[in-house]
Amino acid sequence: MNAGIETIGVFTSGGDAPGMNACIRAVVRTAIFSGLSVTGIRRGYSGMIDGDMTLLDRNSVSSIIQNGGTILKSARSERFFSEKGRRQAADQLRSAGIDGLVAIGGDGTMTGATIFFEEHGIPCVGCPGTIDNDLYGTDETIGFDTALNTALASIDRIRDTADAHNRLFLVEVIGRDAGYIALHSGIGGGAELVLIPETYTGIDEVKNRIHSLMTQHLRSSIVVIAEGDELGGASQIADALRSDEDFDNIDLRVCILGHTQRGGSPSARDRVLASRLGKASVDALMNGKTGVMVGIVNNQLVLTPFLDLVSHHKKINPDIVALSELVS
């Protein structure tokens, strides 16, 4: 069965994530193996509106599995927010003969796909690709494992220099709305405190905890902060500490890891996850499934309707939050 689909369009959108190339490769090779054609849409929804497309064959995706970024480029498209932009995109897809879409990206990409599918009915399957790991419907998103290990490698290096000087480091990691990278890299890196958007720790408590660590134990401390924490990023928290005279004698440094976490060669785990999800997305389209995102939950492939993605928020595991507090 191929549900009448002959040509699949594949695109990456929003923040790039290591493993997106592995996913594109799996989509292309699965589709070609199944007798379909594949068109790559460049620059996400922006390229869709502009008709920026290219035919992909087996060789177009050779030697890309090991590379970060995305060969199709990515974008955050303002124009796709408008009904007019989405209509232009649908017209471009129809004139390119694309009758099924694989959308690789994060929550913004899935929201766009949901509205687009409702308005224009072009069959579409989503593949979760974001380092933030904040998508409902999958235990892990493509790129999370690599980004986490990148953050962890940096934290380990920071620990060496922090220890050498008995310094306090505030390390900011990516996560505008989600604390997955912070929580997991904090546990892995032995952070003394982790601050994430999902739980609230007031500034007085932060000060008390850091102050007692730094004055009583006379050793280094690392606080890992998700960029979207309610107290603000590492620089804002540093300002609050520096303006408190109790911290006059505490040697404090800030390190913002930022986009270093988005790049780099994907981990083995991400390459395998991306390959599984890429294949599953083509299989889903060929089986007549649409308006769904593929994911892996408890090591099983699952399809989650777009509407459930928009209405559900993936909850951080409270046991892992408690573990982080216990062992820090």
Ligand code: F6P
């Ligand atoms: O895509 C999500 C994300 O990783 C956020 O957590 C982060 O704030 C954002 O991307 C950064 O986006 P940009 O690269 O557009 O600055």
